[in-house]
Amino acid sequence: KAGVTQTPRYLIKTRGQQVTLSCSPISGHRSVSWYQQTPGQGLQFLFEYFSETQRNKGNFPGRFSGRQFSNSRSEMNVSTLELGDSALYLCASSLRRTTFTDTQYFGPGTRLTVL
């Protein structure tokens, strides 16, 4: 079974631009979560989508948004990019067998550099 895939793997943008990252979950997985990884802050939860609805949200500004499609694929968007948005963005998928939590499997990440 194929793992979680993320595209693109690398992105370079300039301040003020916007960016869209894509995540395809493991086949059959219906929940997609997004995380930001930086050297200073470590791994931080952005949001989780299930059945095309945002179910959980971390403590990030409104410039960070996402959506999920009917085939469970998800995209996240960052508008008005800032230098501090440079990070590895990781997507994780899970079966969501319970409403509380379930095992999450991560993709390889998208490395975003903001110049």
Add this chain to the structure above:
Amino acid sequence: GEDVEQSLFLSVREGDSSVINCTYTDSSSTYLYWYKQEPGAGLQLLTYIFSNMDMKQDQRLTVLLNKKDKHLSLRIADTQTGDSAIYFCAANSNSGYALNFGKGTSLLVTP
């Protein structure tokens, strides 16, 4: 303080056992995870343990959980140079699918 804490570095000799420790604060955490990250890669799920278990063994990996002290450890037997990586401890938060991660323990295995 941090929700999940880990020591930052560990160095062991090839063939020895490695023990990586983690403490967490949220007593409602039901799943506790260990992930491995190699340079330039995403997170690889190594193993996980439910909060109602004390121990889980999976080949070279042994996870011990002391729920009273909120302490989790990962033991890697017969550590190999290919085990050199950053190891993250994670606990599910009381808000559900958000995972709280430690800062990661960088394991260096020397020949």
